[in-house]
Amino acid sequence: MNLSSHLLEAAVKEFSKLPGIGKKTALRLVLHLLKQEQTEVANFSDTISRMRKEIKFCKNCFNISDQERCTICTQASRKRGIVCVVESIRDVIAIESTEQYNGLYHVLNGVISPLDGIGPDQLTIESLTSRVVEEDIKEVVFALSPTIQGDTTIYYIRKKLNKPDLRFTTIARGISFGGELEYADEMTLAKSIRNRLPVDSYIQ
Amino acid sequence: MNLSSHLLEAAVKEFSKLPGIGKKTALRLVLHLLKQEQTEVANFSDTISRMRKEIKFCKNCFNISDQERCTICTQASRKRGIVCVVESIRDVIAIESTEQYNGLYHVLNGVISPLDGIGPDQLTIESLTSRVVEEDIKEVVFALSPTIQGDTTIYYIRKKLNKPDLRFTTIARGISFGGELEYADEMTLAKSIRNRLPVDSYIQ
Numbered sequence: 001m002n003l004s005s006h007l008l009e010a011a012v013k014e015f016s017k018l019p020g021i022g023k024k025t026a027l028r029l030v031l032h033l034l035k036q037e038q039t040e041v042a043n044f045s046d047t048i049s050r051m052r053k054e055i056k057f058c059k060n061c062f063n064i065s066d067q068e069r070c071t072i073c074t075q076a077s078r079k080r081g082i083v084c085v086v087e088s089i090r091d092v093i094a095i096e097s098t099e100q101y102n103g104l105y106h107v108l109n110g111v112i113s114p115l116d117g118i119g120p121d122q123l124t125i126e127s128l129t130s131r132v133v134e135e136d137i138k139e140v141v142f143a144l145s146p147t148i149q150g151d152t153t154i155y156y157i158r159k160k161l162n163k164p165d166l167r168f169t170t171i172a173r174g175i176s177f178g179g180e181l182e183y184a185d186e187m188t189l190a191k192s193i194r195n196r197l198p199v200d201s202y203i204q
Numbered sequence: 205m206n207l208s209s210h211l212l213e214a215a216v217k218e219f220s221k222l223p224g225i226g227k228k229t230a231l232r233l234v235l236h237l238l239k240q241e242q243t244e245v246a247n248f249s250d251t252i253s254r255m256r257k258e259i260k261f262c263k264n265c266f267n268i269s270d271q272e273r274c275t276i277c278t279q280a281s282r283k284r285g286i287v288c289v290v291e292s293i294r295d296v297i298a299i300e301s302t303e304q305y306n307g308l309y310h311v312l313n314g315v316i317s318p319l320d321g322i323g324p325d326q327l328t329i330e331s332l333t334s335r336v337v338e339e340d341i342k343e344v345v346f347a348l349s350p351t352i353q354g355d356t357t358i359y360y361i362r363k364k365l366n367k368p369d370l371r372f373t374t375i376a377r378g379i380s381f382g383g384e385l386e387y388a389d390e391m392t393l394a395k396s397i398r399n400r401l402p403v404d405s406y407i408q
Contacts (some may be wrong), residue, residue, distance in 0.1 A: 041256035045249035051215040052245035
Protein backbone atom coordinates (compact mmCIF):
# COMPACT_ATOMS: atom_id res chain seq x y z
CA MET A 1 0.00 0.00 0.00
CA ASN A 2 1.47 3.30 -1.07
CA LEU A 3 0.16 6.14 1.07
CA SER A 4 0.85 9.80 0.48
CA SER A 5 1.74 10.40 4.13
CA HIS A 6 4.49 8.81 6.20
CA LEU A 7 2.60 9.59 9.40
CA LEU A 8 -0.37 7.65 8.12
CA GLU A 9 1.82 4.82 6.92
CA ALA A 10 3.49 4.54 10.32
CA ALA A 11 0.13 4.45 12.09
CA VAL A 12 -1.19 1.77 9.73
CA LYS A 13 1.97 -0.26 10.34
CA GLU A 14 1.53 -0.04 14.11
CA PHE A 15 -2.11 -1.15 13.95
CA SER A 16 -1.36 -4.04 11.63
CA LYS A 17 1.05 -5.46 14.22
CA LEU A 18 -1.99 -6.32 16.35
CA PRO A 19 -3.29 -9.88 16.10
CA GLY A 20 -5.99 -10.44 13.49
CA ILE A 21 -5.62 -6.98 12.00
CA GLY A 22 -4.41 -6.81 8.42
CA LYS A 23 -3.34 -3.81 6.39
CA LYS A 24 -6.83 -2.99 5.13
CA THR A 25 -8.45 -3.13 8.56
CA ALA A 26 -5.56 -1.12 9.99
CA LEU A 27 -6.14 1.56 7.37
CA ARG A 28 -9.85 1.65 8.18
CA LEU A 29 -9.12 2.08 11.88
CA VAL A 30 -6.54 4.81 11.27
CA LEU A 31 -8.84 6.72 8.91
CA HIS A 32 -11.55 6.47 11.56
CA LEU A 33 -9.21 7.95 14.18
CA LEU A 34 -8.24 10.67 11.74
CA LYS A 35 -11.87 11.78 11.62
CA GLN A 36 -12.13 11.98 15.43
CA GLU A 37 -11.32 15.03 17.54
CA GLN A 38 -7.68 15.43 18.48
CA THR A 39 -8.48 15.15 22.19
CA GLU A 40 -10.34 11.88 21.58
CA VAL A 41 -7.33 10.37 19.85
CA ALA A 42 -4.95 11.69 22.51
CA ASN A 43 -7.19 10.04 25.08
CA PHE A 44 -7.06 6.77 23.18
CA SER A 45 -3.28 6.71 22.98
CA ASP A 46 -2.76 7.90 26.56
CA THR A 47 -5.07 5.23 27.94
CA ILE A 48 -3.17 2.50 26.10
CA SER A 49 0.30 3.61 27.10
CA ARG A 50 -0.76 4.29 30.69
CA MET A 51 -2.34 0.85 30.92
CA ARG A 52 0.90 -0.82 29.83
CA LYS A 53 3.01 1.34 32.10
CA GLU A 54 0.99 1.25 35.30
CA ILE A 55 -0.70 -2.13 35.31
CA LYS A 56 0.52 -4.56 37.91
CA PHE A 57 0.22 -8.25 38.50
CA CYS A 58 -1.24 -9.42 41.77
CA LYS A 59 1.56 -10.67 44.04
CA ASN A 60 -0.69 -13.40 45.30
CA CYS A 61 -2.48 -14.89 42.32
CA PHE A 62 -0.75 -13.19 39.32
CA ASN A 63 -4.00 -11.80 37.99
CA ILE A 64 -3.81 -8.28 36.54
CA SER A 65 -4.41 -5.56 39.05
CA ASP A 66 -4.13 -1.83 39.68
CA GLN A 67 -2.68 -2.52 43.13
CA GLU A 68 -0.21 -4.94 44.69
CA ARG A 69 -3.07 -7.34 45.26
CA CYS A 70 -5.98 -7.79 42.87
CA THR A 71 -9.60 -7.04 43.64
CA ILE A 72 -10.45 -10.74 43.69
CA CYS A 73 -7.84 -11.57 46.35
CA THR A 74 -8.85 -8.61 48.52
CA GLN A 75 -12.63 -8.92 48.12
CA ALA A 76 -14.14 -9.86 51.49
CA SER A 77 -17.08 -11.75 50.01
CA ARG A 78 -14.83 -14.23 48.22
CA LYS A 79 -14.76 -17.78 49.50
CA ARG A 80 -11.36 -18.64 50.96
CA GLY A 81 -9.93 -22.14 50.89
CA ILE A 82 -10.74 -22.81 47.23
CA VAL A 83 -8.41 -21.84 44.40
CA CYS A 84 -9.00 -22.18 40.67
CA VAL A 85 -5.81 -22.81 38.69
CA VAL A 86 -5.87 -21.25 35.20
CA GLU A 87 -3.41 -20.76 32.40
CA SER A 88 -3.88 -17.03 31.76
CA ILE A 89 -5.62 -13.83 32.79
CA ARG A 90 -8.06 -14.39 29.98
CA ASP A 91 -9.37 -17.53 31.67
CA VAL A 92 -9.97 -15.57 34.88
CA ILE A 93 -12.06 -13.07 32.90
CA ALA A 94 -13.97 -15.88 31.16
CA ILE A 95 -14.78 -17.69 34.41
CA GLU A 96 -15.63 -14.44 36.22
CA SER A 97 -18.13 -13.52 33.52
CA THR A 98 -20.09 -16.74 34.17
CA GLU A 99 -20.70 -15.52 37.75
CA GLN A 100 -20.67 -19.14 38.90
CA TYR A 101 -17.47 -19.15 40.88
CA ASN A 102 -16.79 -17.25 44.05
CA GLY A 103 -13.40 -18.59 45.14
CA LEU A 104 -9.84 -17.46 44.50
CA TYR A 105 -7.66 -17.88 41.43
CA HIS A 106 -4.10 -18.73 40.61
CA VAL A 107 -2.73 -17.75 37.18
CA LEU A 108 0.03 -20.13 36.05
CA ASN A 109 1.12 -17.97 33.10
CA GLY A 110 1.18 -21.02 30.84
CA VAL A 111 1.24 -24.80 31.06
CA ILE A 112 4.14 -27.25 31.18
CA SER A 113 5.21 -27.81 27.58
CA PRO A 114 8.73 -29.23 27.13
CA LEU A 115 8.51 -28.85 23.33
CA ASP A 116 8.07 -25.10 23.74
CA GLY A 117 10.76 -25.03 26.40
CA ILE A 118 8.32 -24.28 29.21
CA GLY A 119 9.16 -26.17 32.37
CA PRO A 120 7.53 -25.96 35.84
CA ASP A 121 10.06 -23.29 36.88
CA GLN A 122 8.74 -20.78 34.36
CA LEU A 123 5.25 -21.09 35.79
CA THR A 124 3.96 -19.83 39.14
CA ILE A 125 3.70 -23.34 40.61
CA GLU A 126 6.18 -22.60 43.42
CA SER A 127 3.97 -19.76 44.60
CA LEU A 128 0.87 -21.96 44.37
CA THR A 129 2.54 -24.52 46.62
CA SER A 130 3.18 -21.93 49.32
CA ARG A 131 -0.30 -20.46 48.96
CA VAL A 132 -1.92 -23.85 49.54
CA VAL A 133 -0.14 -24.07 52.88
CA GLU A 134 -0.31 -20.41 53.95
CA GLU A 135 -3.91 -19.80 52.95
CA ASP A 136 -5.02 -23.23 54.11
CA ILE A 137 -6.54 -24.20 50.74
CA LYS A 138 -8.99 -27.12 50.87
CA GLU A 139 -9.77 -27.51 47.15
CA VAL A 140 -7.79 -26.91 43.97
CA VAL A 141 -9.97 -26.59 40.85
CA PHE A 142 -8.07 -27.11 37.61
CA ALA A 143 -9.49 -25.09 34.70
CA LEU A 144 -6.83 -25.88 32.11
CA SER A 145 -7.17 -26.75 28.43
CA PRO A 146 -7.86 -30.46 27.79
CA THR A 147 -4.53 -31.02 26.06
CA ILE A 148 -1.54 -33.20 26.87
CA GLN A 149 0.21 -30.09 28.21
CA GLY A 150 -2.76 -29.27 30.42
CA ASP A 151 -2.98 -32.81 31.73
CA THR A 152 0.78 -32.92 32.38
CA THR A 153 0.50 -29.73 34.37
CA ILE A 154 -2.37 -31.13 36.45
CA TYR A 155 -0.36 -34.29 37.09
CA TYR A 156 2.73 -32.32 38.11
CA ILE A 157 0.90 -29.95 40.45
CA ARG A 158 -0.97 -32.83 42.08
CA LYS A 159 2.29 -34.58 42.83
CA LYS A 160 3.77 -31.39 44.29
CA LEU A 161 0.86 -30.55 46.55
CA ASN A 162 0.89 -33.56 48.80
CA LYS A 163 -1.07 -31.99 51.60
CA PRO A 164 -3.50 -34.40 53.28
CA ASP A 165 -7.22 -33.74 52.79
CA LEU A 166 -6.59 -31.44 49.82
CA ARG A 167 -9.29 -32.00 47.23
CA PHE A 168 -8.49 -31.81 43.52
CA THR A 169 -11.22 -31.15 40.98
CA THR A 170 -11.36 -30.16 37.34
CA ILE A 171 -14.01 -28.32 35.37
CA ALA A 172 -16.46 -30.74 33.74
CA ARG A 173 -15.76 -31.91 30.20
CA GLY A 174 -18.62 -33.03 28.03
CA ILE A 175 -20.89 -32.19 25.14
CA SER A 176 -21.24 -28.41 25.00
CA PHE A 177 -24.65 -26.77 25.07
CA GLY A 178 -26.07 -26.50 21.58
CA GLY A 179 -23.60 -29.15 20.41
CA GLU A 180 -25.00 -32.02 18.37
CA LEU A 181 -24.27 -35.46 19.77
CA GLU A 182 -23.48 -37.08 16.44
CA TYR A 183 -20.81 -34.50 15.63
CA ALA A 184 -19.05 -34.76 18.98
CA ASP A 185 -15.64 -36.43 18.92
CA GLU A 186 -15.40 -39.92 20.41
CA MET A 187 -13.13 -38.88 23.24
CA THR A 188 -15.52 -36.21 24.49
CA LEU A 189 -18.54 -38.48 24.10
CA ALA A 190 -16.80 -41.37 25.85
CA LYS A 191 -15.76 -39.17 28.78
CA SER A 192 -19.18 -37.60 29.04
CA ILE A 193 -20.84 -41.02 29.25
CA ARG A 194 -18.34 -42.29 31.77
CA ASN A 195 -18.74 -39.18 33.93
CA ARG A 196 -22.51 -39.02 33.61
CA LEU A 197 -24.37 -36.89 36.12
CA PRO A 198 -27.64 -37.29 38.00
CA VAL A 199 -30.37 -35.50 36.01
CA ASP A 200 -31.21 -33.39 39.07
CA SER A 201 -27.80 -31.69 39.12
CA TYR A 202 -28.11 -31.02 35.38
CA ILE A 203 -31.49 -29.34 35.55
CA GLN A 204 -30.45 -27.22 38.47
CA MET B 205 -17.39 -7.68 31.35
CA ASN B 206 -16.05 -7.28 34.85
CA LEU B 207 -12.29 -6.86 34.85
CA SER B 208 -10.13 -6.75 37.95
CA SER B 209 -8.27 -3.65 36.75
CA HIS B 210 -9.63 -0.22 35.91
CA LEU B 211 -6.65 0.51 33.68
CA LEU B 212 -7.42 -2.59 31.64
CA GLU B 213 -11.09 -1.75 31.55
CA ALA B 214 -10.37 1.77 30.26
CA ALA B 215 -8.10 0.42 27.53
CA VAL B 216 -10.70 -2.13 26.44
CA LYS B 217 -13.29 0.62 26.31
CA GLU B 218 -11.10 2.79 24.11
CA PHE B 219 -10.42 -0.04 21.68
CA SER B 220 -14.05 -1.01 21.44
CA LYS B 221 -14.90 2.50 20.24
CA LEU B 222 -13.16 1.64 16.97
CA PRO B 223 -15.39 0.50 14.10
CA GLY B 224 -15.92 -3.26 13.86
CA ILE B 225 -14.23 -3.96 17.19
CA GLY B 226 -16.41 -5.42 19.90
CA LYS B 227 -15.62 -5.96 23.57
CA LYS B 228 -14.11 -9.40 23.08
CA THR B 229 -11.80 -8.35 20.25
CA ALA B 230 -10.84 -5.23 22.21
CA LEU B 231 -9.88 -7.41 25.16
CA ARG B 232 -7.80 -9.66 22.92
CA LEU B 233 -5.95 -6.65 21.50
CA VAL B 234 -5.33 -5.13 24.92
CA LEU B 235 -4.06 -8.41 26.38
CA HIS B 236 -1.76 -8.69 23.37
CA LEU B 237 -0.36 -5.21 24.04
CA LEU B 238 0.04 -6.10 27.68
CA LYS B 239 2.42 -8.88 26.68
CA GLN B 240 4.57 -6.56 24.54
CA GLU B 241 7.56 -4.56 25.77
CA GLN B 242 6.71 -1.22 27.32
CA THR B 243 8.69 0.66 24.64
CA GLU B 244 6.76 -1.14 21.90
CA VAL B 245 3.45 -0.04 23.38
CA ALA B 246 4.72 3.50 23.94
CA ASN B 247 5.74 3.53 20.28
CA PHE B 248 2.28 2.36 19.26
CA SER B 249 0.48 5.06 21.20
CA ASP B 250 2.93 7.83 20.22
CA THR B 251 2.62 7.01 16.54
CA ILE B 252 -1.17 7.19 16.71
CA SER B 253 -1.36 10.47 18.60
CA ARG B 254 1.40 12.05 16.49
CA MET B 255 -0.38 11.01 13.32
CA ARG B 256 -3.59 12.72 14.41
CA LYS B 257 -1.76 15.82 15.61
CA GLU B 258 0.65 16.41 12.76
CA ILE B 259 -1.12 15.15 9.68
CA LYS B 260 -2.14 17.79 7.16
CA PHE B 261 -4.47 17.95 4.25
CA CYS B 262 -3.03 19.01 0.89
CA LYS B 263 -4.06 22.61 0.15
CA ASN B 264 -4.51 21.73 -3.47
CA CYS B 265 -6.33 18.41 -3.65
CA PHE B 266 -7.32 17.76 0.02
CA ASN B 267 -5.55 14.42 0.10
CA ILE B 268 -3.72 13.61 3.36
CA SER B 269 -0.18 14.79 3.45
CA ASP B 270 2.83 15.43 5.69
CA GLN B 271 3.40 18.81 4.00
CA GLU B 272 1.31 21.69 2.72
CA ARG B 273 1.02 19.88 -0.59
CA CYS B 274 0.77 16.14 -0.97
CA THR B 275 3.29 13.88 -2.70
CA ILE B 276 0.91 13.30 -5.60
CA CYS B 277 0.49 17.01 -6.36
CA THR B 278 4.23 17.68 -6.15
CA GLN B 279 5.42 14.55 -7.98
CA ALA B 280 7.05 15.63 -11.26
CA SER B 281 6.19 12.44 -13.15
CA ARG B 282 2.44 12.98 -12.66
CA LYS B 283 0.40 13.85 -15.72
CA ARG B 284 -1.00 17.38 -15.41
CA GLY B 285 -4.28 18.43 -17.00
CA ILE B 286 -6.26 15.40 -15.75
CA VAL B 287 -7.96 15.32 -12.36
CA CYS B 288 -9.83 12.42 -10.76
CA VAL B 289 -12.67 13.55 -8.47
CA VAL B 290 -13.20 11.22 -5.50
CA GLU B 291 -15.30 11.21 -2.35
CA SER B 292 -12.62 10.45 0.22
CA ILE B 293 -8.95 9.81 0.89
CA ARG B 294 -9.72 6.12 0.92
CA ASP B 295 -10.66 6.24 -2.75
CA VAL B 296 -7.34 7.89 -3.57
CA ILE B 297 -5.54 5.03 -1.85
CA ALA B 298 -7.69 2.44 -3.65
CA ILE B 299 -7.08 3.97 -7.08
CA GLU B 300 -3.38 4.49 -6.39
CA SER B 301 -2.95 0.85 -5.48
CA THR B 302 -4.19 -0.21 -8.95
CA GLU B 303 -1.21 1.67 -10.48
CA GLN B 304 -3.38 2.45 -13.51
CA TYR B 305 -3.79 6.18 -13.06
CA ASN B 306 -1.06 8.76 -13.25
CA GLY B 307 -2.99 12.03 -13.10
CA LEU B 308 -3.99 14.30 -10.22
CA TYR B 309 -6.80 13.94 -7.68
CA HIS B 310 -9.38 16.08 -6.01
CA VAL B 311 -10.94 14.87 -2.74
CA LEU B 312 -14.48 16.22 -2.32
CA ASN B 313 -14.82 15.11 1.32
CA GLY B 314 -18.26 13.68 0.61
CA VAL B 315 -21.02 13.87 -1.98
CA ILE B 316 -24.05 16.13 -2.20
CA SER B 317 -26.71 14.60 0.01
CA PRO B 318 -29.54 16.94 1.08
CA LEU B 319 -31.04 14.29 3.36
CA ASP B 320 -27.82 14.22 5.39
CA GLY B 321 -27.61 18.00 5.27
CA ILE B 322 -24.60 18.01 2.93
CA GLY B 323 -24.80 20.71 0.29
CA PRO B 324 -22.22 21.75 -2.33
CA ASP B 325 -20.77 24.34 0.07
CA GLN B 326 -19.59 21.69 2.50
CA LEU B 327 -17.60 20.01 -0.24
CA THR B 328 -14.43 21.22 -1.95
CA ILE B 329 -16.22 22.00 -5.23
CA GLU B 330 -15.32 25.70 -5.12
CA SER B 331 -11.66 24.82 -4.97
CA LEU B 332 -12.08 22.31 -7.83
CA THR B 333 -13.59 25.06 -10.00
CA SER B 334 -10.56 27.29 -9.50
CA ARG B 335 -8.13 24.43 -10.04
CA VAL B 336 -9.70 23.57 -13.38
CA VAL B 337 -8.97 27.12 -14.57
CA GLU B 338 -5.60 27.67 -12.86
CA GLU B 339 -4.08 24.29 -13.64
CA ASP B 340 -5.60 24.21 -17.12
CA ILE B 341 -7.36 20.88 -16.60
CA LYS B 342 -8.46 19.12 -19.80
CA GLU B 343 -10.25 16.11 -18.33
CA VAL B 344 -12.25 15.52 -15.16
CA VAL B 345 -12.62 11.82 -14.24
CA PHE B 346 -15.45 11.13 -11.80
CA ALA B 347 -14.77 8.16 -9.53
CA LEU B 348 -17.80 8.46 -7.25
CA SER B 349 -20.15 5.81 -5.89
CA PRO B 350 -22.95 4.86 -8.33
CA THR B 351 -25.68 6.24 -6.07
CA ILE B 352 -28.21 9.03 -6.48
CA GLN B 353 -25.95 11.23 -4.34
CA GLY B 354 -22.95 10.44 -6.51
CA ASP B 355 -24.87 11.14 -9.71
CA THR B 356 -26.26 14.39 -8.30
CA THR B 357 -22.74 15.49 -7.46
CA ILE B 358 -21.52 14.69 -10.98
CA TYR B 359 -24.44 16.63 -12.45
CA TYR B 360 -23.78 19.64 -10.22
CA ILE B 361 -20.05 19.78 -10.87
CA ARG B 362 -20.57 19.42 -14.62
CA LYS B 363 -22.93 22.40 -14.58
CA LYS B 364 -20.45 24.46 -12.59
CA LEU B 365 -17.42 23.76 -14.76
CA ASN B 366 -18.58 25.27 -18.02
CA LYS B 367 -15.15 25.60 -19.55
CA PRO B 368 -15.05 24.87 -23.30
CA ASP B 369 -13.22 21.71 -24.37
CA LEU B 370 -13.25 20.26 -20.86
CA ARG B 371 -13.80 16.53 -21.10
CA PHE B 372 -15.86 14.70 -18.47
CA THR B 373 -15.45 10.97 -17.95
CA THR B 374 -16.47 8.48 -15.30
CA ILE B 375 -14.93 5.18 -14.28
CA ALA B 376 -16.51 2.25 -16.13
CA ARG B 377 -19.47 0.49 -14.54
CA GLY B 378 -20.21 -3.10 -15.44
CA ILE B 379 -20.04 -6.70 -14.32
CA SER B 380 -17.08 -7.04 -11.97
CA PHE B 381 -14.38 -9.60 -12.61
CA GLY B 382 -15.31 -12.93 -11.14
CA GLY B 383 -18.96 -11.81 -10.97
CA GLU B 384 -21.56 -14.19 -12.29
CA LEU B 385 -23.77 -12.76 -15.01
CA GLU B 386 -26.98 -14.31 -13.74
CA TYR B 387 -26.58 -12.80 -10.29
CA ALA B 388 -25.85 -9.28 -11.53
CA ASP B 389 -28.59 -6.72 -10.94
CA GLU B 390 -30.58 -5.59 -13.97
CA MET B 391 -29.34 -2.02 -13.82
CA THR B 392 -25.69 -3.02 -13.98
CA LEU B 393 -26.32 -5.60 -16.69
CA ALA B 394 -28.39 -3.14 -18.75
CA LYS B 395 -25.69 -0.46 -18.51
CA SER B 396 -22.91 -2.88 -19.29
CA ILE B 397 -24.69 -4.01 -22.46
CA ARG B 398 -25.44 -0.47 -23.56
CA ASN B 399 -21.84 0.62 -22.92
CA ARG B 400 -20.28 -2.46 -24.50
CA LEU B 401 -16.63 -2.25 -25.47
CA PRO B 402 -14.62 -3.53 -28.41
CA VAL B 403 -13.10 -6.89 -27.41
CA ASP B 404 -9.63 -5.57 -28.19
CA SER B 405 -9.77 -2.95 -25.46
CA TYR B 406 -11.01 -5.57 -23.00
CA ILE B 407 -8.22 -8.07 -23.63
CA GLN B 408 -5.60 -5.39 -23.41
